[in-house]
Every structure is written in structure tokens, then in C-alpha cells.
Amino acid sequence: MNQLWRDAVRPIRADEWPQVKELRLFALRDPAAPIAFLETYERAVAEPESFWRERAEGASGGTRVRQFVAEGPDGVWSGTVTVLVEEAGGSDVFGVTVQQRQAHIVGVFVRPQYRGSGAIDALFEAAVEWAVSVADVARVRLYVHEDNARAEGFYRRFGFVRSGVTAPMKGDPSKTEVEMVLDRPEVLSGS
Secondary structure (H helix, E strand, O other), X not given: OOHHHHHHEEEOOHHHHHHHHHHHHHHHOOOOHHHHXXXXXXXXXXXXXXXXXXXXXXXXXXXXXXXXXXXXXOOOEEEEEEEEEEOOOOEOOOOOEOOOOEEEEEEEEEOHHHOOOOHHHXXXXXXXXXXXXXXXXXXXXEEEEOOOHHHHHHHHHOOOEEEEEEEEEOOEEEEEEEEEEEEHHHHHOOO
């Protein structure tokens, strides 16, 4: 992995809500956004400042949510990934009951000019490392759109496999989101 990017990945700070907002809105305008994100640009751009402040504050510390960014030497955020800790008995984003304490990777995005640079590898490594550092997290999971072969291939490189669980895509139930998982023993063994 590119050491420059590894050194440039860090958790966001609560006061960085304007950058959180800018990068999220940029990501939601990406041509792949409809199959990459559950949120729409129109919904996100309409959110008040308080929403973005709370989002950044909630993702900057603690053990429930953590957002990471890859920050270039010029201070530009080249990409991001967020990890949500889901508790057993709670509901996930699709309304399904969570069976075990687990980490859920969401919001994976790298600006087009940084794709292929190693930024996503460093972001993903940081996200998975943080996820398994949270006590009692049994596995790390994510969902990928059935038509997003490029993303699925990337996740497979990290050891994620299809679990057999699927969910209808919000906004287009004719399409499917596929769950991919990385069980904790595989993570800890360095796979």
C-alpha cells in the first residue's frame, strides 16, 4: 500500500462539518451515486447546518460511529469511509433485526482524480482496523449494489465474501443490495 496515503488517513474532527458536507454532496453527484449510496443529493443538500454539525460530531469520536478521510498534502479530502457499530437486537438500514454486534461500512467514496492512487486501500484498512478494535464486534459487513462489480471486486480483495443475504434497494426494489461480510477471526488472522 502507498505509505503516503496510509499516513494521510485519519478520523474526522467535529469542527470539520463543512468539509464533511462538501465531500458528501460531491459524492452524491458522482455518476455512480445511484448504485453506491442510499441517500440522494437532493435530500442531502436540503439538510440544515445543524444536521451536518451533528453528523460530524457523531462520527468524530466514541465507539458507535467513526468517519475516516484521506487528506492530501494540499489539505483536500480525497476520499472517505464511515463505520457504524450495530447492536444485536437493533434494526439496520433496511429495517432488518441485527443478530450480533457488528460493524457496518458505509459511505465509501474517493474523488475521481484520486481513484487508483491507493487512497481507498488506506481508507478501507483504517476502517476495518477500527471496526475490529471495538469490543465485541463479531464481524464487519457492508452492502454492495448487485450491478457494482468494481466495488465488489475491491471488497473481495479485502477478504469480504457474499453472505447470501440480500435486500431490495431503497428507491428501486427491482434491484438488489448484496451483503458482504468479513468475520472477525478472518480479520484478526490478517486475511
